Amino acid sequence: MKEAALKVRLLCFTPTPETAAALGARLCYSDSGIEDLKEQVAPKAGAMVDRLMGYGHLSPIEHASFTFGVEGVSRALLAQLTRHRIASFSVQSQRYVAKPEGSPYILPPSIAAKGAGAVEEYHRQMEAINGFYAYWLGEGIPAEDARFLLPNAAETRLILTMNARELLHFFSLRCCERAQWEIRRLAWVMLGLARREAPSLFAHAGTACAHGACTEGKMSCGGAAKMRVLDEALTALCHTGADDETIQRWVLANIGGYENKKEQE
Secondary structure, eight states, rough: BBBBOOOOEEEOOOOHHHHHHHHHHHHHTTOOOOHHHHHGGGGGHHHHHHHHHHHHGGGGGGOEEEEEEEEEEEEEHHHHHHHSSSSSEEEEOOOTTTOTTOOOOOOOOOHTTTTTHHHHHHHHHHHHHHHHHHHHTTTOOHHHHHHOOOOTTTTEEEEEEEEHHHHHHHHHHHSTTSSSSSHHHHHHHHHHHHHOOOOHHHHOSSSSSSSSOSSGGGGGOOOHHHHHHHHHHHHHHHHHOOOOOHHHHHHHHHHHSSSHHHHHH
16 A cells, blocks of 8 residues: 545636626626627626625526546545535545555544654554455455455545535635645645636635634634635735646645644644
8 A cells, every 4th residue: 555645636617617607697687698698798707706706696606617636535535525515526436446456545644743653653554454455355355345444544536526606615614724634635725726717706715714704713723814824825826827736736835734733732
């Protein structure tokens, strides 16, 4: 088995997503034909979306959707991610994709922070688990049953699609410092990729405290100022047209795991 690393790519999205949202909103109040209306709204779609977001009129932005390819995440993350029900998921099957040579796995930052000895022991344990898995495959047990031995750390790969409204909800919960480290990093990468392509739709997306008051009450981490700085830095990077890999590198360098929790303590 080998350690896996996060990889996120924006595979495709609704062409001119802001125009799609603006067109949907304008159609509700216009007697014009749809093609004529599209020509009218396209030049001012960004401004129209800004107004929609300000009004809280979010149903039109559901016409824009974004599809991401995700690798190097754990089955533990998958359990969290699929709680977001207004989304479509295609996930690599442990039933049909057997890996007797060893499944990659995710190393938690809290274990990495303990040093080389802890990391070596973690790797040893993962190898032992994979040995149990490979043993039963070798005994003719189907992968759908042998997989019962695999840990939450086992890597999975998936394609997910969300519309813009659901992405706003996802980002508000999962970009927060109180979110679990792995899904938080994923959310920040996805936010950067979406904001780059549709800045008006996602200008104020992300953790609530980056654009207003914290919504966590007594559970607040107290890091609103830090979140605003990070959000502004991500926006600046998106404005440069940075590619997917560059945005991901920025997130992994700036959106931490265990070390952030220790700072809050």
